[in-house]
Amino acid sequence: MKKYRLISLVMLFMCMFCVVSFASTDLPGYERSWQTLKEDGTFARSEWVHFEGGEWSYIGDDSYALVSTWFQDVDGNWYYFDPWGVMLADATTPDGYYVGANGAWVQD
Numbered sequence: 001m002k003k004y005r006l007i008s009l010v011m012l013f014m015c016m017f018c019v020v021s022f023a024s025t026d027l028p029g030y031e032r033s034w035q036t037l038k039e040d041g042t043f044a045r046s047e048w049v050h051f052e053g054g055e056w057s058y059i060g061d062d063s064y065a066l067v068s069t070w071f072q073d074v075d076g077n078w079y080y081f082d083p084w085g086v087m088l089a090d091a092t093t094p095d096g097y098y099v100g101a102n103g104a105w106v107q108d
Contacts, residue, residue: 033064034085056087056103068094070105078105 036044036059043063050056057065058081065085072078080093080103089103100106 033067035059035063036065056089057081057085058087079103080105 036049036057038044044059045063046061047059048056049059049065058071058079060066066081067085068081068083070078070080080088080097080099082088087103088099090099090101092098093105098106
């Protein structure tokens with residue numbers, strides 16, 4: 001009986017380590033994209049999305065968030081999105097440009 005408990009415990013720990021290895025794809029620098037389901041049951045498309053924490057994201061024509069890229073809006077303003085799809089604000093982008101408090105690139 002003890003032998004079966006030990007085997008079960010070892011298998012449980014092995015499964016836990018498998019889950020941890022999958023979670024590692026969520027580390028900084030790993031580029032991923034996601035979709036936003038709206039209240040009417042459709043996916044957001046070609047629109048800004050605002051989250052409770054104050055972050056902004058932009059959902060592209062394909063209904064996926066923009067990640068690790070620049071985006072130019074219809075007014076000609078440029079915005080940068082990090083690997084999680086969050087617009088940077090009052091920060092320096094990875095390629096060395098400064099974006100203001102509203103997220104738009106501040107051109108000298």
